[in-house]
Amino acid sequence: MGSVLSSLLSGVDGSVVVITVLLAVLAPLLLRSNKGGKKEETKKIDANQTQDEAKEGAKDYRRTAAKERTQQVRRESKVFKLDSNGEGLDEVYILHGGMSGNCADFAEELGKNIHATGKVSPTTVLSLEQFYEDGMTMKSLARKNAVCILIVATYTGGTPPPTAQAFFDYLEDSTHTKTELAGLRFAVVGLGHKDYATNYNVFGRYVDKRMAMLGAKRVYTRGEDDEAQLGEGFRVWQKAFLSMLERAGFKKVAGAKSANAGSNGGSGRVKIGELQTEEEKKVVIEDPEESDDESAEESDDDLDDLEDLGLEGEDGSGEAKEMVTESLRKNLTKQGYKIIGSHSGVKLCRWTKAMLRGRGGCYKHTFYGISSFQCMEMTPSLACANKCVFCWRHHKNPVGREWRWKADDPKMLIDGAIEQHRGMMKQMKGVPGVKKDRYEESMNVKHCALSLVGEPIIYPHINEFVGYLHEKNISSFLVTNAQFPELITALPPVTQLYVSIDASNEEDLKRIDRPLFTDFWQRFLDSIEALGKTGQRTVFRLTLVKGWNMDELDGYAALVKHGNPCMIEVKGVTYCGGKKPVIGMKEVPWHDEVIRFCSELAKLLGDEYEIASEHAHSCCVLLARKDFKINGEWYTWIDFDKFAQLEREGKPFDTSDYLAKTPYWAVYRGLGVDGDGGFDPAEVHMKRDGSIVESGC
Ligand SMILES: Cc1cc2nc3c(=O)[nH]c(=O)nc-3n(C[C@H](O)[C@H](O)[C@H](O)COP(=O)(O)O)c2cc1C
Ligand code: SF4
Secondary structure: HHHHHHHHHHHOOOOOOEEOEEHHHHHHHHHHOOOOOOOOOOOOEEEHHHHHHHHHHHHHHHHHHHHHHHOOOOOOOOOOOOOOOOOOOOOOOEEOOOOOHHHHHHHHHHHHHHHHHHOOOEEEEEEEEHHOOOOOOOOHHHOOEEOOOOOOEEOOOOOHHHHHHHHHHHHHOOOOOOOOOOOEEEEEEEEOOHHHHHOOOHHHHHHHHHHHHOOOOOOOOOHHHHHHHHOOOHHHHHHHHHHHOOOOOOOOOOOOOOHHHHHOOOOOOOOOOOOHHHHHHHOOOOHHOOOOHEEEEHHHHHEEEEEHHHOOOOOOOOOOOOOHHHHHHHHHHHHEEEEEOOEEEOOHHHHHHHHHHHOOHHHHHHHHOOOHHHEEEOOOOEOOOOOOOOOOOOOOOOOOOOOOOOOHHHHHHHHHHHHHHHHHHHHOOOOOOHHHHHHHHHHOOOOOOOOOOOOOOOOOOOOHHHHHHHOOEEEEEEOOOOOEEEHHHOOOOOOOOEEEEOOOHHHHHHHHHOOOOEEEEHHHHHHHHHHHHHOOEEEEEEOOOOOOOOOHHHHHHHHHHOEEEEEEEEOOOOOOOOOOOOOHHHHHOOOHHHHHHHHHHHHHHHHHHHHHEHHHOOHHHEEEEEHHHHOOEEEOEOOOOHHHHHHHOOOOOOOHHHHEEOOHHHHHOOOOOOOOOOOOOOOEEEEEEOOOOOOOO
C-alpha cells in the first residue's frame, strides 16, 4: 500500500500502534460484562510486519485488481428522507467500499436504521465507486458540513478493494493540507477477517486515521467487523452509534433550516458530533505519536482491546460460537442448501436429479461407477481456509485457519443430512420422467460426496463422521484443499481421497486460492506428500481455468511425482454465473483443450499415467496410474460393496482389494472418436441448450 498508509500504520523506531479502548466506558454501551475478571491486554501490532506485508500486498493487488474488479458489488444508491414535516439534524452519507456485498449490506441496514430514528434527513447510501462516478467528492461533502460514514473492507495483502481505489488515491494525495476536509464529520467501520493477522482491517484503520489527518472531525469511534463473526462487530458499533443519535431526544430542531434543502443548518442546530457523551469520547484510538508511558500503564489494568469487542457471547461466557449465523443461514437456504446443525450443509446435485430421470450420471459415474441418483452431496464444514477465485459460494461462507466453532455430533449430522436429502428427493416424486424404481432406490443413500463447499477435514470429528458413513454402507469421496497435512495423515481410510491442486507454483496458487495461511505453499507441498503416504486410493483434482493455471505443465508433473496419486482428475472450471463473475465464459476451457492438457501431462509423466476415461459433458478427463490397467484393461471403477465389507472386517487392506473393471463405454474412446464422450449409453443424453452446465462436484 502507498506511502501515507505505510507511515500511518508503522511506528517510528519500532514503536507500536496501540489501540486502546476504555472498558469501563464501553461496558454500558455494549451491554456486556467481564465476568471472568481476566486482565485485559493492550493490543500491539507489529508495525514493520504490517508495512512489509502491505507492500507485498500492493504488488499482489495490482496483479489481481483487474480481475477482482469484475466481482464488485454495484448497488443502487438509496436516499432515505423524512416526511415533509420532518427536519433532520444533519445530512448523512453512508459510503461503502467492498467487493462481495458485506459492506453494502451493512450500509443499507445502517441507512434504514438512521432514518428510523427520525433525526436525520436525508440519509444517502451509495458505493464509493458510484460516489466518484457521480462527480461527488469528499471536499463537496465537507462544504455541506455533512456527516460521512465510511464502511470499507480490506482485501488481499491488506489493500483497499478495487471499488475504493479512487477514494484511496484521494486519501494518498500528499498535496492535501491539514484543513482539506475541515467541516466534514466522519465515522469509519472497517470490515476484515482476523485470520489475516497483521493485515486485519488495515484499510479501515488507514481510512480512519487519514480522514482525521485531513481535518475531518471524527464523530464516532471506529468500528470493526471480523468476518469470522460477520455482523457482530458492526451491530455492536451500530447500536452504540444509534443510541447516540437517539439521545438527541427531539425530532424538530428549533431554528434549523431544512436539511432536505441542502442547508448547513442554522443557529440552535445540534451537530451529531456534539451528541457523543464525554464518556464516549474517552473511547480513544491512539496514534503512536500520542501514546506515552502513562497511557500504556493505564491500559494494562483498565483497557480493553478494540479487536476483541463483540466477539464473546452477551453473557461473556466465551463459549464457542455457532459457525452459521442467522444471516448466513438465510443466504444459504436461499441458494438451495439445507443446513444441518450449526456448520454443515447438504444440497441436491443436478446429476442426482438427472439420473433419477434416466438422463445420465455425473463424471464420477463414468470414472468410478457411482450411482448418481443415490449420491448425497454434503459438507460437514461450510468454512474453508481459502477464498478460491472459482468458488461457487462467492465467498459468503466463513473462513478460518482452524476450527473455532461449536462442533456438532457426527451421527446427528449424517442422520440429519440423509433426512434432508430424502426430503429433497421426495419433491422429485411425480416430476415427469422420474423412474419409479430409481426413485425408490434413491431413498437408500449409497455415496456421500464430501466436496460441496468448505474444508471437511477441519471438522474436529471427521474421523468418527467418516466411520459412521461406512457403518451405514455409504461410500466417502472426500476432497481437501491441501492446507492441513497433519489432518490428512490422521484421516482413516476413505473410499477415495482427493486433494485439490489448483495451481502448479506458489505465485499462481496464491492468486487463485487466496489462502489465509502465509505458509500456504509449504502446507500444500506437505499435504501432497502426506497424501502419497496414506496408502489410500488417492486423486489429484485439477480445475483448469484458462489464462490462470493451464501453463507450467512441468510444475504439475513435479507435483504428481511428489504425491504419486492413483488418479488425476482434470476438469474445466465450471462457470458459476453471477452478475459480474471473476471467472467468465472465456476462462472456461473447451473439452478438447482439457484433453490436450492431459495428453501433454501424460507425456511428461513418462510411462506412469495414461488417459483412462472422459466425461465430455462435464469437460472432465481422467488420467490413471498404469497399475490400474490390468492385462490391458482399465480397473478405475470401485467395488463399493467390497469396500464396505473390508471396512467392516477392520483388517488392513489396500486399493487393489476393491477394484472393479471399467465398462467399455466409460473407457477413453471406448465408443470410438465419434462416441458420446463417456456418457453412459443406457441413459438418454439431453444435449446442452446454451444454458449453464453444472458439471458435478
Ligand atoms: C480475496 C480476499 C482477501 C482478503 N484479504 C483480507 C485482508 O488482507 N485483511 C482482512 O482483514 N480481511 C481480508 N479479507 C476479508 C474481507 O475484508 C471480508 O470478507 C469483508 O467482510 C468483505 O467485505 P465485502 O463483502 O464488502 O467485500 C479478504 C477477503 C477476500 C475474499
Ligand atoms: S456430481 Fe458429485 S454430488 Fe453430484 S452425483 Fe456426482 S458425485 Fe454426487
